[in-house]
Amino acid sequence: MTVEVTGAAAVGERASDPDLLYSEAEEDLRAAVRSLLAARAEPAAILGRIETGDPYDPALWRALATDMGTAGLLVPEKLGGQGASAREAAVVLEELGRAAVPAPYLTSAVLVVETLLGCEPEASEEPEAPEVARLLASFASGRTVGALALPLPTGPGSALACEVRVAADGTLEGGARRVADAAGAHTLLIPARGPEGVELYAVDTSAAGVTVSPLVSLDLTRPLADVAFAGVRGRRLAGPGVAEAAVRRALLAGAGLLASEQLGVAEWCLSETVRHMGERKQFNRPVGSFQALKHRLARLWLDIVSARATARYAADALASGSADAPVAVAVAQSACSKAAVRAAEECVQLHGGIGMTWEHPAHLYLKRAKADEIALGTPSHHREILAELVNLPSPTAG
Amino acid sequence: MTGIDAAELRRRVTELLAAHDPATTDRTAFLQARFDAGLAWVHFPAGLGGLDAPRALQAVVDAELEAAGAPDNDPRRIGIGLGMAAPTILRYGTEEQKRRFLRPLWLGEEVWCQLFSEPGAGSDLAALATRAVRDSRGDWVVDGQKVWTSSAHLARWAILIARTDPDVPKHRGITYFVCDMTAPGVEVRPLRQITGEAEFNEVFLTGVRIPDNHRLGEVGDGWRVAQTTLMNERVAIGGGRVPREGGLIGLVAETWRERPELRRHALHQRLLELWAEAEAARLAGERLRQQLVAGHPGPEGSAMKLAFARLNQEISGLEVELLAEDGLLYDDWTMRRPEHVDFAGREAGYRYLRAKGNSIEGGTSEVLLNIVAERVLGLPSEPRTDKDIPWKELAR
Numbered sequence: 001m002t003v004e005v006t007g008a009a010a011v012g013e014r015a016s017d018p019d020l021l022y023s024e025a026e027e028d029l030r031a032a033v034r035s036l037l038a039a040r041a042e043p044a045a046i047l048g049r050i051e052t053g054d055p056y057d058p059a060l061w062r063a064l065a066t067d068m069g070t071a072g073l074l075v076p077e078k079l080g081g082q083g084a085s086a087r088e089a090a091v092v093l094e095e096l097g098r099a100a101v102p103a104p105y106l107t108s109a110v111l112v113v114e115t116l117l118g119c120e121p122e123a124s125e126e127p128e129a130p131e132v133a134r135l136l137a138s139f140a141s142g143r144t145v146g147a148l149a150l151p152l153p154t155g156p157g158s159a160l161a162c163e164v165r166v167a168a169d170g171t172l173e174g175g176a177r178r179v180a181d182a183a184g185a186h187t188l189l190i191p192a193r194g195p196e197g198v199e200l201y202a203v204d205t206s207a208a209g210v211t212v213s214p215l216v217s218l219d220l221t222r223p224l225a226d227v228a229f230a231g232v233r234g235r236r237l238a239g240p241g242v243a244e245a246a247v248r249r250a251l252l253a254g255a256g257l258l259a260s261e262q263l264g265v266a267e268w269c270l271s272e273t274v275r276h277m278g279e280r281k282q283f284n285r286p287v288g289s290f291q292a293l294k295h296r297l298a299r300l301w302l303d304i305v306s307a308r309a310t311a312r313y314a315a316d317a318l319a320s321g322s323a324d325a326p327v328a329v330a331v332a333q334s335a336c337s338k339a340a341v342r343a344a345e346e347c348v349q350l351h352g353g354i355g356m357t358w359e360h361p362a363h364l365y366l367k368r369a370k371a372d373e374i375a376l377g378t379p380s381h382h383r384e385i386l387a388e389l390v391n392l393p394s395p396t397a398g
Numbered sequence: 399m400t401g402i403d404a405a406e407l408r409r410r411v412t413e414l415l416a417a418h419d420p421a422t423t424d425r426t427a428f429l430q431a432r433f434d435a436g437l438a439w440v441h442f443p444a445g446l447g448g449l450d451a452p453r454a455l456q457a458v459v460d461a462e463l464e465a466a467g468a469p470d471n472d473p474r475r476i477g478i479g480l481g482m483a484a485p486t487i488l489r490y491g492t493e494e495q496k497r498r499f500l501r502p503l504w505l506g507e508e509v510w511c512q513l514f515s516e517p518g519a520g521s522d523l524a525a526l527a528t529r530a531v532r533d534s535r536g537d538w539v540v541d542g543q544k545v546w547t548s549s550a551h552l553a554r555w556a557i558l559i560a561r562t563d564p565d566v567p568k569h570r571g572i573t574y575f576v577c578d579m580t581a582p583g584v585e586v587r588p589l590r591q592i593t594g595e596a597e598f599n600e601v602f603l604t605g606v607r608i609p610d611n612h613r614l615g616e617v618g619d620g621w622r623v624a625q626t627t628l629m630n631e632r633v634a635i636g637g638g639r640v641p642r643e644g645g646l647i648g649l650v651a652e653t654w655r656e657r658p659e660l661r662r663h664a665l666h667q668r669l670l671e672l673w674a675e676a677e678a679a680r681l682a683g684e685r686l687r688q689q690l691v692a693g694h695p696g697p698e699g700s701a702m703k704l705a706f707a708r709l710n711q712e713i714s715g716l717e718v719e720l721l722a723e724d725g726l727l728y729d730d731w732t733m734r735r736p737e738h739v740d741f742a743g744r745e746a747g748y749r750y751l752r753a754k755g756n757s758i759e760g761g762t763s764e765v766l767l768n769i770v771a772e773r774v775l776g777l778p779s780e781p782r783t784d785k786d787i788p789w790k791e792l793a794r
Contacts, residue, residue: 020685021692274775289778294771301770305701309681331681334674383670392654392669395661 018322020312026091033070033095036063041101043361050220050364055102056184064092064103065142071109072140074253079121080137081113086253090260090315097264097340100364102221104145106258107181112146113139114253115189118246119200119238128237135187135202135237147185148250149176149227155377156252156329157385160244164229166194171209172201175228180375182225183214190234191247197240200247203232219371221364252329255376256314259332262340263304263311265369269343269362270300273350280352293350300343307332307339327389333382337373344369402440402451404458410435410449411462420468429471429505432463438471438504442488446500454691471506474738478549479503479510483557486627490574490615499555499576511553513544513577513601514624518794521765524568524621525784525792528603530560530575538562538575538613540583540606546759550586550599551735553579557627558608559620564790571789572620576612583607593751594731597739639687640680645706646713646741646749647676653720660720669720672713679705697774704766707756710741714749721746 022030040060049055065071073089075081082088089110096105113136121132138144151161164174172192182188182205190201205212209232217224238246274297277288287293314332317325344366348355355362373379387394418431432438433447437459442448463470473480480503487499502508519526528542540560550556556577563571577584583606588596615623643651654661654669682705686698718725729745741749757763771777784792 018684019688020681021688270775274777278777285781286778288771289780291768291780294775294777295764295767297775297777298767298770301775302701302704305698306675306678306682306705309685310678312685313681327677331674331677334671335678380667383667383674386674387666387670390651390673392651392666392673393658393661394666395658395663 018313018316018320020309020316022091022312023087026088029070029088030091030095032068033064033092034098036060036068037095037099037101041099043100043364046100046102046221046364047358047361050102053214054184055221055223056104057102060101061103061142061145065105065109069142070105071113071142074110074113074117075136075140079133079140081140085319086257086315087319090257090311093257093261094264094267094311097261097368098268100221100265100268100361100368102223104147104181104184106222106254106261107147108139108145108185109142110257111148111250111254112189114250115148115200115246116237118249119242128239131202131235132237144186145181145184146187146189147179147182148247149179149182149188149190150247150251151176151178152180152224152375153178153377154251155333155381155385156248156255156326157388158377158381160191160198160247162191162193162198164190164192166192166199166201167231170233172203172229172232172234175211175226177226178215178224179227180222180224182212182227183223188227189237190229191243192234194240198244198247199236199240200238200243201234202237203229203234207232207234209233217371219367221368222371222375251376252325253318255333255382256318256325256329258372258376259307259311259314259329259336262336262369262372263307265340265365265372266300266304266307266336266343269340269347269365269369270297270304272362273297273300273343273347276351287350296346296350300339300346303335303339303342307336310335327386330382330386330389333377334379334386337379337382340369341373402449402455404455407437407440407449407451407455407458408462410437411459411466415463415466415468420466425469426505428469432468433501433504437463439484442500446488446496447504454693471504476503476506476509478512479508479555482512482627483510483555486557486574486614486623487576489626490623492611494611495576495614503555508554509549509552511547511549511556511579512627513547513550513556513558513603514627515546516543517545521762523624524572525789525794526559526561526572527794528558528560529564530562530573530608532562532610533607536610538573538608538610540575540577540603540608542603544601544603545589545598547586547599547601548597550579550601551588555579556601557614559624561789562617562620565788566618567786568784568789568792569621570618572624573617574614574620574623575608576614577603577606577608578612581606581608588733588735590733591752592754593748594728595734595736597736639684642677642680644680645676646710646717646753647673649742649746649749650713650717650720653717660722665716665720668716672709672716676709676713679709697770700766700770700774703760704763704770707753707763710749710753710756714746714753717746718750 069082070092072081073084077083116132116136119132121129121136123129139146164172167173185205188203190203191198192201209230211228213226215224278286280287310332314328317328347362348366351362354360414435418428420428436444436449438447440449440451440456441453443450484503516526530538530540533539556579558575558577559572561571562573583604585602587600589598589600590596683702689696728747772779
C-alpha cells in the first residue's frame with residue numbers, strides 16, 4: 001500500500017504563515033503507520049530482537065519504507081520519491097518514536113536523503129549528478145539503507161568533526177566514531193577532508209578496507225558503531241563547498257525532525273503512565289487520584305503541548321524552506337529533548353517497581369529519550385546556537 | 399442560525415459606514431447605530447445587537463470596522479460585562495432582563511463587575527457564605543463580603559452569587575443575581591496589593607435589597623448559571639497572534655542586548671532556557687489559535703494560562719536579578735487605581751510582584767492542574783467529603 005500524500009503546507013497558507021496543525025493527509029499517513037506498527041512492532045517483539053545484534057526487522061522496514069513509500073517522502077517524484085515534505089516525514093517519526101521502533105528511518109530516510117538532496121542531483125553539468133540521483137532513488141525506495149558517517153552527537157551549526165581524509169591517491173583514510181545505524185547500512189555517505197575542503201563520498205559497507213565495529217549502545221533500538229576506512233576507494237558525490245553545505249542541511253533537517261520522534265516518545269510515556277495510574281490501586285483508590293501524582297502528569301502534558309507546537313513549527317519551517325528554520329529547529333530541540341527525557345523518567349518513577357523491570361517497555365523509551373537528547377546536538381548545544389541566531393550573546397562574546 | 403455569511407456582513411458594515419461616517423459621527427451615536435444594526439456581537443439574537451450569525455464571523459466585522467477607523471467600545475474597560483455578564487444574561491435572562499441590560503452593557507454606558515470570590519471561598523467557590531434571604535414581598539436581602547472585585551468602584555451593576563439555602567449541599571443552595579452597585583448597603587473599598595496599587599476591591603454587602611426580577615435563572619440553580627460565566631472567562635483568552643519576544647521575555651532580552659556589563663554566564667543559561675520556553679509557549683498559543691479558527695478547539699487553552707503564569711514569574715525574577723543594583727529600586731509605591739494591568743509600562747520590580755498574581759487569579763495553578771489531570775487526562779478525582787453534606791455543616 002502506498003499512502004497518498006500531498007505537498008507541504010495546507011492550501012491557502014502563506015509561506016510566512018506557519019501551519020502548526022496536522023492536515024487530513026498527514027492524519028491518514030499517521031493512522032497507516034500506527035496500525036502497521038501496532039501489528040508488527042509491539043513492545044514484546046522489540047524486546048525480543050534488541051539483544052540479537054540485529055534489532056531491525058527487515059520485513060517491517062520493507063512494509064514501512066518500501067510498500068508504504070515513507071522512505072521517499074522527502075524526495076521529489078521525478079527523483080524517485082513521494083514528493084512530500086518534512087511535515088509528513090515528521091508524522092512518521094512521531095509514530096516511530098511512539099512505538100520506540102528500531103528502524104533506520106532518521107538515519108537513512110532523513111539524514112542520508114537530505115545530504116544527497118543537497119548535492120545537486122539535478123545539476124546535469126556536474127559529473128557526480130548521475131551517481132547522486134541513482135543513490136537517491138535507491139534510498140527513496142527503501143531497498144537500500146544508508147548511514148551518514150558522522151558521530152551521532154554532531155549538531156547543526158557546529159564545526160564538522162571530520163576524521164576521514166582523502167589521501168593523495170584519492171582513497172579514504174580514517175574513520176568516524178559513534179555512527180548511528182552503521183551496522184545495518186548497505187552504503188555509507190562519508191564526509192572526507194580533501195586538499196581544498198570537505199568532500200563527500202559514497203562507500204558500500206561491503207567494500208574492501210571498510211571496518212564497521214558495533215558498540216554496546218545505551219539505546220539498543222538505535223545501535224551505534226565505529227567505522228574505519230583504510231585505503232578505501234569511494235564514489236565522489238560532491239566537492240568542497242557543496243559537500244559541507246549538504247551535510248549542514250542534513251543535520252538541520254535531522255535535528256528538526258528528531259524533535260518529532262522525541263514528541264512521539266513523550267506522548268507514549270504520558271499516555272501509558274496515565275493508563276497505568278488509572279488502573280493501579282493502592283490505599284484502596286487508584287493512584288492516579290492522588291493530587292501529588294496528578295499534578296506531575298498534568299505538568300508533563302503541559303510540556304508536551306508546547307513541545308508539539310515547536311516540533312510542528314520546525315517541520316513546517318523545514319518544509320517551506322523558511323529562513324527561520326535554524327531558530328525553529330533550535331527551539332524544537334530544546335523543548336522536545338526535555339519533554340521526552342522528563343516524560344520517560346516520570347514514566348519509570350510513576351510505574352513504581354514494574355518500571356524498573358526489563359519486561360516492561362518503559363526502559364526502551366527512557367534509553368531512547370536519553371540518547372535522543374545527545375543525538376544531533378544536546379539541548380545546551382542548541383541553546384548556544386540560539387544565542388547567536390537571536391542575538392543574545394554570551395558574556396564572553398564580543 | 400440565519401444564512402448570514404461573511405459577504406453579507408461586509409455589505410451591512412458598508413451600509414453602516416455609509417449612513418454613519420466615523421469621521422463625522424459622534425462616538426456614542428456610532429456605537430448605538432452599530433448595535434442597532436446587529437453588528438455589535440453578530441452571534442447574539444437580532445434586536446439585541448446581533449444577527450444570529452456564527453460567532454467566528456465577528457472577526458470579519460471587527461476587521462472591516464477597524465480598517466475604516468471606526469471607534470470601538472473600549473472592550474478592555476468593560477471586559478467583565480462583555481466576557482462574563484453578557485453571555486450569562488443571554489443564556490439565562492428573561493426577555494425583559496436582556497432588553498434592559500445588554501445594550502448599555504455593550505455600549506459601555508454601564509460597567510459591570512463580578513461578585514463571586516469571598517475571603518472564605520476562593521478555589522472552593524461553591525462554599526461561599528454571602529446570604530440572600532427572601533423578604534415578605536418576595537424580594538431578596540443580601541449580607542456578606544466579596545473580594546478581588548475589579549471595576550467595582552466603576553460599576554453600575556454586578557453579577558452576584560449568594561447562598562439562598564444553607565440546608566442543602568453547597569452546590570445546590572446558590573442563586574445568581576444582578577446586583578445594583580448604587581443600592582444602599584453596597585460599600586466598595588479598594589484592596590491594596592503587593593505592588594502598591596489597587597486594581598481590585600473588597601465589597602461589603604449589608605442588607606442590600608435585590609428585587610426578584612433581578613434574579614438570573616431559578617432559585618437554587620446559581621451554580622449551574624455561574625458555570626456559563628466561568629466558561630466564558632476562559633473563552634475570552636486567545637485572540638490575536640503574538641509576535642516573537644512579544645511577552646516579558648522581550649523586555650529582558652532588550653536589557654541583555656543593551657547592557658553588556660550586566661551579563662553573567664549563569665544568567666545567560668537561564669535566559670536562553672527561558673527564551674526557548676517562551677517561544678515554545680508562544681507557538682503553542684499560535685497553534686491553539688489555529689485550532690480555534692479551524693473549528694477544532696482543543697483542551698490546550700487551560701495549558702496556556704499555566705504556562706504563562708510560570709514563565710512570567712521566572713522571567714521577571716531573572717530580570718530583577720539581572721538588573722543587580724537597579725533591581726533594588728522600585729518605580730512607584732503610590733496607591734493608584736489602574737484600569738488594567740500594564741506590565742510593559744512599569745519597571746522590573748513591578749513586573750516581578752504583579753506576576754505573582756498570574757498563578758492565583760482566574761483559577762490558581764494548582765486548581766488548573768487538577769482540571770487538566772481530571773478533564774484532559776481523565777484521571778480519577780480525589781475522594782470528596784463535601785459533596786453530600788449540607789452547606790451549614792461544612793468545616794469553615
